[in-house]
Each structure stands twice: as C-alpha cells, then as structure tokens.
Amino acid sequence: MTDTIVELKNIRYAYEDKIALKDVNLSIPRGAFLGLVGPNGGGKTTLIKLLLGVLTPQHGSIELFGTPANKFKDWQKIGFVSQKANAFNRGFPATVKEVVATGLTAQIGYLKFFTKKHREKVKEAIELVGMSEYINQNIGDLSGGQQQRIFIARALVSEPEFLILDEPTVGIDTENVQKFYELLGKLNHEKKITLLLVSHDIGTMTSHANGVACLNKEIHFHGDTEAFHNLSEQRISSFYGHDLNIVTHNH
Ligand SMILES: Nc1ncnc2c1ncn2[C@@H]1O[C@H](COP(=O)(O)OP(=O)(O)OP(=O)(O)O)[C@@H](O)[C@H]1O
Numbered sequence: 001m002t003d004t005i006v007e008l009k010n011i012r013y014a015y016e017d018k019i020a021l022k023d024v025n026l027s028i029p030r031g032a033f034l035g036l037v038g039p040n041g042g043g044k045t046t047l048i049k050l051l052l053g054v055l056t057p058q059h060g061s062i063e064l065f066g067t068p069a070n071k072f073k074d075w076q077k078i079g080f081v082s083q084k085a086n087a088f089n090r091g092f093p094a095t096v097k098e099v100v101a102t103g104l105t106a107q108i109g110y111l112k113f114f115t116k117k118h119r120e121k122v123k124e125a126i127e128l129v130g131m132s133e134y135i136n137q138n139i140g141d142l143s144g145g146q147q148q149r150i151f152i153a154r155a156l157v158s159e160p161e162f163l164i165l166d167e168p169t170v171g172i173d174t175e176n177v178q179k180f181y182e183l184l185g186k187l188n189h190e191k192k193i194t195l196l197l198v199s200h201d202i203g204t205m206t207s208h209a210n211g212v213a214c215l216n217k218e219i220h221f222h223g224d225t226e227a228f229h230n231l232s233e234q235r236i237s238s239f240y241g242h243d244l245n246i247v248t249h250n251h
Contacts, residue, residue, distance in 0.1 A: 003030045004066065005162050005194045006051060011060035013046055020046040022217050024060070030161075033188045033195045035209035035225075037202050039240045042216040044198045048164055051196075052080060065161075079160030081151050083167045092140035096131065096150055097122055099139050103154035125153040128191075129183060145176030152183065162194045163187065169201065177201075181208040214239055 004027055011024040020043045028034055038044055049055040050062060053069060062069035065077060100122045101114065126135055129149040134142060139150060148168055155163060165184075169177045185208055187193045199205040206212055212228040214221040220239035221231065 004028070005030050005032070005064070006196075007061075007063040007066075008047075008050075009061045011047075011050065011057045011062065013043075013050065013055060013057050019217060021050075021057075021215075024215070024219055026213060026219055026222060028162075028194065028196060030194055031188070031192060032211055033184070033209045034197070034211040034213060035202075035205040036196060036198045036213050036215060037200070037205070038215035044215055045166065047215065048080075048166055048196075048198065051164060052078065076158045077161045079155035079158065079163040081148075081155050081163065081165045081168050083170050092138065094139055095136050096126060096139055096142070096153075097135050099150055100125055100153045100157055103157035121157050121159075125157040126150075128156060128187075129153045143176075145172045145180065148172060148180065149183065152187075156187070160193065162196070165195065165197045167198050167200065169199065169204075177204060184208065216241065 006026065006028040008024055008026040011021050012019070013021040024043075024047070026047075036044055036047070046055065050057055050069075051064070053072070053075070056070070064072045065074065067074075101118070103125070104114075104118055104121065123132075123135070126132055129152050131146065131149050131153065134146065134150075139147060142150065151168075152163075152165075169180055172180065181204065184195060184197070188195050195209075197205060197209060206225045206228060209225060211224050212221065213219055214228075214236070216239045221228065221235075
C-alpha cells in the first residue's frame with residue numbers, strides 16, 4: 001500500500017495557447033486533509049480534472065496511488081463531489097436512497113441487479129453523513145446543506161480512499177457549513193479518507209484542514225496550516241494578485 005495518494009511532477013497544461021498550469025509539483029500523502037486555494041482562474045478546476053483523468057497534461061507526470069495516471073484503473077478509489085450548482089430542484093423524482101445508489105453504478109453497471117450487500121452499503125453511507133431519517137424522502141425536498149450531504153454519501157458509497165471536493169459549501173448557510181466541515185473531519189480521522197478540498201473560504205477551511213496548497217498557475221505555497229497562517233498577508237496577496245482579507249475562525 002503506497003503512502004502517497006497523488007504525485008504531480010512538473011505539470012504543464014494549456015488550453016490551446018492559454019497556460020492554466022505550469023511547473024506544478026504537488027504530493028498528497030495518505031491521510032492528508034489538504035485545502036486547495038487560489039484566485040479565480042488560478043487552475044484549481046484544471047488540476048482536479050487532471051486528477052480525475054478527464055484531462056491529460058502536455059508535460060509532466062501524474063501518479064495516483066503509486067501508478068501512472070494513464071495506467072491507473074482503480075477509479076473507485078477516488079470520489080468526487082462538485083459544487084452545489086448541480087443540486088436537484090424541488091420535485092425531482094428520486095429518493096435519497098436512489099440518488100446515493102447511483103454512486104455504485106460504476107461498480108455494478110447500469111440496470112444490473114442490486115444485491116442486499118449493495119443496499120446495505122447505501123444505508124451505511126447515508127448513516128455516515130447523518131441523513132438516515134431522510135432515506136425515503138425526495139432529494140428535491142431537502143435543503144442545500146442536506147443535499148450536499150447526500151452528494152457526499154453518493155461519493156462515499158463506493159468506499160473511496162481519496163475524496164476530492166470542489167467548493168462543496170457554496171450557497172450553504174454558516175451553521176451547516178460548520179456541520180459539513182465536522183463531517184469532513186470525521187471522514188478524515190475515523191474513516192482515514194484522504195481529502196482534497198477546493199475552497200474560497202480560506203478562514204473556515206484552514207481551521208479544519210491540516211495542510212494548504214496555494215495555486216495560481218504554479219504552486220506558490222504548500223505546507224501545514226500553521227505555516228500558512230504564518231505567511232504574511234502581503235505574501236498571500238501577492239500570489240492572489242490582489243489584496244485579500246482572510247477571516248479566521250477559532251473553534
Ligand atoms: N475549456 C477551456 N478552454 C479555454 N480556457 C479554459 C478552459 N477552462 C479553463 N480555462 C482557462 O484556464 C484557466 C484556469 O481555469 P480553471 O477553471 O482551472 O481555474 P479555477 O482556479 O478553477 O477558477 P475558479 O476559481 O474561477 O473556478 C483560466 O484562465 C480559464 O479561463
């Protein structure tokens with residue numbers, strides 16, 4: 001079992017002649033809870049797409065679980081939760097358990113028979129995110145924060161070892177954001193899931209994650225949250241390219 005989940009070396013990615021990433025080196029060890037921050041257009045989504053195998057770099061190498069990305073087959077080890085933007089609308093005709101079960105499709109194929117074991121896994125994932133009492137409700141009737149928990153359950157049902165979350169708390173109220181981070185902490189500590197979280201809310205993220213990487217085409221900083229807090233505001237603003245007001249939260 002390798003202790004490095006992601007190893008990016010000298011990555012370059014350009015959309016035609018527009019460089020999105022250059023010389024990106026990043027190593028994510030097993031057990032990390034890494035926050036990825038950076039300005040709009042800094043390349044965060046591009047980096048995630050490279051990790052998910054959606055894009056291929058023009059230069060450099062990517063290893064996932066110690067295997068070159070182009071030979072990597074264990075995609076069920078990697079879960080992905082995107083922004084709440086693709087939330088379900090009121091009246092969407094699927095229950096919580098049906099939505100979570102779609103997270104198993106890659107494993108068992110479309111329209112294949114769900115065994116008792118699969119149903120158990122769905123139940124467990126819903127339990128893990130604290131949503132058991134909503135299991136038979138329509139997903140469209142839940143609040144944004146509750147729906148986001150269900151998206152996490154859908155990603156967790158295939159038991160990933162590495163979970164990537166792209167701004168999962170956009171549009172969720174403060175109290176639920178707090179609960180959401182508590183859930184992520186639990187997944188990291190108790191389930192030993194390695195987490196990569198893209199967030200614009202640096203203050204909240206750094207009070208829960210244990211590492212931070214700052215990306216603006218290049219990785220400008222990668223270290224633990226304490227080292228990040230010790231960076232001068234001026235240095236942080238310089239790789240953002242504008243002044244930044246970071247609100248820190250003490251929990
Ligand atoms: N499909 C595309 N075609 C051309 N340029 C693109 C494409 N996708 C992204 N870009 C450009 O690549 C750069 C990096 O974009 P990316 O979406 O990776 O940044 P981001 O950090 O995720 O931004 P945000 O925080 O706004 O989501 C930007 O300049 C963007 O305009």
